[in-house]
Amino acid sequence: MARFFNRLLTGVLLASIAVGVATTAVAQDKTLKVGVTSGPHAQIFEVVKRVFERSYPGYKIQIVEFNDYIQPDAALDAGELDANSFQHRPFLNAQIKTRGYKLYGTGRTFIGPMAIYSKKYRSLSDIPVGAKIGIPNDPANESRVLLLLQKHGVIKLRAGIDPLTGVNATPIDIVENTKKWKFIEIDAAQLPRTLDDLDASAVNADYAAKAGLHPVRDSLVVENGESPYACLIAVREKDKEQVWLPKLVKAYQSDEVKKFIDSEFKGGILAAW
Numbered sequence: 523m524a525r526f527f528n529r530l531l532t533g534v535l536l537a538s539i540a541v542g543v544a545t546t547a548v549a550q551d552k553t554l555k556v557g558v559t560s561g562p563h564a565q566i567f568e569v570v571k572r573v574f575e576r577s578y579p580g581y582k583i584q585i586v587e588f589n590d591y592i593q594p595d596a597a598l599d600a601g602e603l604d605a606n607s608f609q610h611r612p613f614l615n616a617q618i619k620t621r622g623y624k625l626y627g628t629g630r631t632f633i634g635p636m637a638i639y640s641k642k643y644r645s646l647s648d649i650p651v652g653a654k655i656g657i658p659n660d661p662a663n664e665s666r667v668l669l670l671l672q673k674h675g676v677i678k679l680r681a682g683i684d685p686l687t688g689v690n691a692t693p694i695d696i697v698e699n700t701k702k703w704k705f706i707e708i709d710a711a712q713l714p715r716t717l718d719d720l721d722a723s724a725v726n727a728d729y730a731a732k733a734g735l736h737p738v739r740d741s742l743v744v745e746n747g748e749s750p751y752a753c754l755i756a757v758r759e760k761d762k763e764q765v766w767l768p769k770l771v772k773a774y775q776s777d778e779v780k781k782f783i784d785s786e787f788k789g790g791i792l793a794a795w
Contacts, residue, residue, distance in 0.1 A: 553582040554766060557594040557606035560587045561728040562634065562791055563753075567607055569782045574773035581766060590711055591660055598756060599623040605761075605770065607631060608728075610751040612685035613662035619688050620661070626762040627754040629771030630794040632783060634727025635749065636666050637741035641717045646674060646742045649721055651701045656716040656723030659707035665690035666751055667724040668705075674743050676701065686750060727791055736790045752794035 558564045564587050571583040586603060588594050594606040595617045609617075614627045643649050657667045668691045671677050678698035683691045693705045708716060713723045714733035727737055737744045745751070755771060757764070773779070775795040783793050 551580050552766065553584055554604040554770070555584045555586055555602070556770075557586045557588055557597055557603045557608070559591065559594065559608040559728055560589055561732045562632075562787065563608045563728055565786065566632070566779065566783060569779050570607075570770075570774045570776075573776050573778050574770060577773060578766075578769050581769070590709070591663075595621070595623055595625065595756070598758065599625060601758070605755055605757045605767075607755050607774070608753065609756065610662070610753050612666070612688075612690070612751060613660065614754070614756055615686070615688045616660070616662045616690060624759045625756050626759045627756045628762070628767065629755040629774060631753045631755065631774055633745075633749055633752050633792045633794045635737045635745040635790070635792070636663070636670060636724060636726060636751070637730065637735075637737035637744035638667070638670070638722055638724045639714075639717055639730070639735055639741050640722035642721055643742070646676060649701070649703070649742075652704065653701065653721035654704050654706055656706050656708050656713050656720045658710040658713065658724065658726065660710060661690045661692070663710055663724075663726060664692060664707065668693070668696070670724070670743065670745060676703070731787070731790060736788075738789050 556567060558567050564585065567585055571585060574583055575581060591609065591613070594608050597603045598606050611627055614625060617623055618625055638646070640649065658664050662685060665683065665685050668677065668679060669683065672679050677696050679691050680695045680697050683689055683695065706720060710726055711729055713725045714729055714735065716723045722742065725735060730737055755774065757767060761767065780793045783791055
């Protein structure tokens with residue numbers, strides 16, 4: 523009888539171990555859907571995917587590409603993505619404020635310098651009175667351009683603008699505009715196409731890269747590496763304690779990814795960690 527119970531106990535223990543192993547395997551066998559915008563964010567995340575999957579067996583990444591700045595946060599908030607990688611903190615803060623998203627940003631990725639381009643003029647000072655300037659129509663990047671122009675002495679904004687706390691600038695916040703430039707608000711993805719028609723346009727680094735523009739080589743003015751507009755990885759607030767999130771950040775902030783950024787973009791995009 524004792525031998526029977528010993529065999530029964532052994533069987534129960536082995537079954538429990540087998541269930542535990544199976545449960546662990548299931549827990550680690552996860553595919554993360556990560557949203558990115560096409561261009562540099564997508565290119566870089568292909569490298570992140572390789573590093574992540576090699577470093578953490580059992581995890582996979584499915585990259586989902588978008589062609590604008592609005593859909594990735596909408597999809598993340600709706601639970602269609604596990605994370606996204608395309609935006610800086612002021613943009614995320616603006617989306618949370620205006621749309622009520624419950625999102626959380628972490629892990630600096632890269633700085634894509636905002637720059638102002640023109641096919642008609644070779645310097646900012648050459649642009650004449652009454653010129654038409656294209657700027658992004660989303661609050662965070664619109665403010666980013668106006669702050670860049672203020673830094674270069676072209677305009678002056680009212681006091682109190684602070685994009686990191688969600689206080690963004692719009693053209694109505696301009697208190698000095700000696701050249702009487704007219705600012706035309708346009709979807710960020712379309713701004714490279716406006717260079718044939720407008721006197722100048724501000725273009726985000728990812729859309730500039732897709733249009734064959736280099737922010738250092740081709741622009742009239744460009745942000746430097748001290749810009750607070752470093753991109754990050756975003757997840758839903760309820761997922762900020764997920765065990766895979768620090769792993770994903772670590773994979774992004776790896777030497778392999780930094781070397782790719784440096785060699786591929788040659789200063790047009792800067793690693794931000």
